[in-house]
Amino acid sequence: MTPGKVTVYDVAGEAGVSIATVSRVLRDHPNVADGTRDRVKQAIDALGWRPNQTARALAGKTNDAIGIVFPDLSGPYYAEVIRGFERTSGHRSAVHILATHERPSAHDHVRGLAERVDGMVVMGQTVDDELVAELVADGLPVVLLARPAVGSTPVVATDNAGSARALADHLVDHGHDTVALLGDPDHAPDVEERFTAMRGALEARDVDPGEPILTRGFEVEDGAIAMIEAWEAGRRPRAVMAANDQLAAGIYRAADAIGLAIGTDLAVTGWDDHDLAGLLHPGLTTVAQPMRTLGTRAANAVLTLLAGGQVDSVVLETELVVRDSCGPDCPLAPPLPHPSSRSTTGG
Amino acid sequence: MTPGKVTVYDVAGEAGVSIATVSRVLRDHPNVADGTRDRVKQAIDALGWRPNQTARALAGKTNDAIGIVFPDLSGPYYAEVIRGFERTSGHRSAVHILATHERPSAHDHVRGLAERVDGMVVMGQTVDDELVAELVADGLPVVLLARPAVGSTPVVATDNAGSARALADHLVDHGHDTVALLGDPDHAPDVEERFTAMRGALEARDVDPGEPILTRGFEVEDGAIAMIEAWEAGRRPRAVMAANDQLAAGIYRAADAIGLAIGTDLAVTGWDDHDLAGLLHPGLTTVAQPMRTLGTRAANAVLTLLAGGQVDSVVLETELVVRDSCGPDCPLAPPLPHPSSRSTTGG
DNA sequence: GAACGTGTTGTAAGCGGTGACAACACCAGT
DNA sequence: ACTGGTGTTGTCACCGCTTACAACACGTTC
Known part of the structure; x- marks a missing residue:
């Protein structure tokens, strides 16, 4: 009844064979007579034996x-x-x-x-x-x-770089020329990659993102706090590229507190295409990853x-998901192959 | 160099003791002479030995x-x-x-x-x-x-029942008398508990929630699909209590597709206080769990x-988080003599 | 000086499997 | 009858560690 206590020896005894044979049956080794195999299998079932993983790992070399x-x-x-x-x-x-x-x-x-x-x-x-x-x-x-x-x-x-560039271009195409990055590139290599690509794309369009606004983590709260602090410290970008959607959502929260309207006063982009990103108000422009x-x-x-x-x-490949957080008028929305609105039934 | 290959024997040899002593040092056994202990510890460091977990688990009885x-x-x-x-x-x-x-x-x-x-x-x-x-x-x-x-x-x-009742009462207090439950109680015992309590509270106020609108899972998509299908099948509740926030978000999506306004045409409640729940439009009334x-x-x-x-x-304890998804006018939101309505906006 | 704790260390038997190797039965070829 | 496969099964030495138990070296005590 207590399967934990049954061992190969018990099974071997029950089936009238040696433990080696039991092991062979277990591992589907070819050289076992059919009759023996059946008897062993029967014994295994009868005793409810399940081989001890730890022992297997020690003896053999596999942890499964x-x-x-x-x-x-x-x-x-x-x-x-x-x-x-x-x-x-x-x-x-x-x-x-x-x-x-x-x-x-x-x-x-x-x-x-x-x-x-x-x-x-x-x-x-x-x-x-x-x-x-x-x-x-x-x-x-x-x-x-x-x-x-x-x-x-x-x-x-x-692909971080490609979509990061697309996102940056999207923003510049909307006429934004004061753009900031928000996140913590030092603690996530992919964020670092994105930031580097964004910076490159922005600078190529003569926009200087300056130093990133650093966050303490990647949660909504972290984004809101960093954004408000930056704003109060006099940093006033008209567009912010967040390292992920949660930070972007934090910007929504901060904008609310500060009294800014996302999409008009402040453009925001995220990353990940969070399942609620399309339900924010306005919908968050972001990047979907497979x-x-x-x-x-x-x-x-x-x-x-x-x-x-x-x-x-x-x-x-990643995919730019354009919604309305960079402005509702989205003049050049489709510079890339993308389904511009995932906000309905999707699919 | 390859730490994976060093064993107790190596350490014992290095320190000039037996493996038992090494084991004793490792497990902080009291009966080891100070000098010996030091030598062993030194050997362990020198060889970079880390005891093999599998062997420990097999020999002793702990998996750590x-x-x-x-x-x-x-x-x-x-x-x-x-x-x-x-x-x-x-x-x-x-x-x-x-x-x-x-x-x-x-x-x-x-x-x-x-x-x-x-x-x-x-x-x-x-x-x-x-x-x-x-x-x-x-x-x-x-x-x-x-x-x-x-x-x-x-x-x-x-506590599922308490807040479930509070949520139901909140809805009825808003004047809703056609309420439906949305989710899949058969695959989550806590959802079942919530639904039972909601139903009880609703019926106590003479509201019949009828059969729950069943979903296939607990994602946004599942909520949207189930809601739209129910609507098209003629089920037209004015308020829906979702099993969690993601399903609730799905209702937002469905409402958008159908052409309903959340908060006025359709009241919605969730569960979990998802990090983006407060950023939905209108904010989702839900329940926060610790x-x-x-x-x-x-x-x-x-x-x-x-x-x-x-x-x-x-x-x-769980906590009711009242936002605007049941109607902006929220007449009796916080002040209500009901048992679990120590409710506020996001604690 | 013999008997006796006490603290320290070594020996060896597992833990529950795997797998190399040996042993054995059985049949074919010569 | 003898040799040589082939297929099947058992024996046993590990895997790396834990843990009785035994052994031993010391003072103590009487």
Whole structure:
């Protein structure tokens, strides 16, 4: 009745064979007589035996598990990635999710995780390059997600630069010439990439974004606070490019507090196409990333690596989603292939 | 250099002691001479040894890890719970997060997880009572989160009924007499609880909510689709109580498509106080749950259980957050003699 | 000086599996 | 009858650590 206590020995005894044979049946080894196989299977069922994963991991070399390390789990981003990931890998192995939350102990937690999995996906700014390199050196298959390459470790990422430029152009096309960036590029490599591209595109159009308005995190609150503080400190951009939709939503909140109208007094852009982004008022112009695909690709990459295959890095396309937060008159909205309004039934 | 290959034997050799002594030093066993302890510690550092978790788990009985099982990870809910959970437990053990996503293999995944952890938190509709009972019978410390009790397993939950009633009363106080519930009570026990309480409160005020409008999930899209289909099928409530904020946002979308104005033509309530709920137009009246505390409590409960202690179930208070989605004129918003209406705008 | 704690350390038996290797039965070829 | 595969099964040495238990070196005590 207590499955936790049954061992190979019990099963072997029940079936009248040796433990090696039980192990063979378990692992579908070919050289087992049909009759024996049946008897063993019957014994397994009768006793309700499930092999102890820990013992298997110690003896063999497989944990039957894959790890995935995120900086955080909030926002619309991660859940979708995980979904894609699990859909692909979940049937073959367990998936261990770890969120580092910038804890100082992150390093240890990741190392600990590394011991319990056969392969690992490391996303964004979770651990330093050194640790990644160490894990790879130890022979662990590692795939990087939305993070700059480390050595020859494969990377699955989305195109930040392209859409960042498109977003910046969109803003300039609307006539904006005082633009600021809002976010914390130092704690998210993809945000850094976006900011760099935005700055480049803006400067190419003779707009100087100046120093980014720094936030303490990537939540709505963080955006609101940073925005209000900047405003009170005399920083008065007419357009703000936020690092993600939540920060952008924070700007909405700040605008409300300050007494500005989004879309007319203040243009705002986000990033992620949060599920409520289209329901803000006015709708938030942002960039949609194929998050589930990101997860799927990452999972496939690890599985391939596990199977001994070679994996190339990929950059997935992102898509500009134009709504009304940069002004309702959107003169040149369609410079790019995009569905300009996702605000109805979608699809 | 490759830390993965160093074992107790290496350390023992380096320090000139036996592996037992190394193990003793590692586990802070008292009976080790100071000099020996120092030498061993030095050897550990020199070799960069980190004990193999798998071997420890197999030999001893501890995995140094706690598991937490969620139905899903999307929405504002789970990330916060995890944050609270990790803040409390994270320093002592690793945390393995598992999302079941209603996969048929969920059962196996949870069993698998159970083998790799010392204790487990099971949230909502992830696995059936039978499995929970089995795990408990196997001696695994289990804490239930936002889920009905199973045997004497401790439960950490939030008050669904109280705020559900307050929400229903709020709606009736606004003069609404055709109210519908939107969601899928069959796949989330807390939603079922809310719906039951809402129905009770509505009927007590002579309002019949009828059958809930069923959704396929709890995302924005699911709410929009279900709402539009219901409307087209002739179901025309003037007020809808959604199971969570995302479904409520879906109603906003549906209203937009149908041509209804939220707050005047159609009243809407949500649940969760999603971070963007206040930025919808009009602001969404909803219920805030202390999600991080939920995680903290759950973690404390497991840790107590692990330490051999006794844990009582708790029900945390929730808070009505009144905004404008039930009508801007909100006649009796905060001041109402009803039990749970310690309501304000976002606490 | 023999007997006895006390503190410190080593030996070795597991934990529950895996897998190399040996052993064995059985049948074909010679 | 003898040799040589082929297929099937058992034996046993690990995997890296924990933890009785035994062993030993010391003062103490009588």
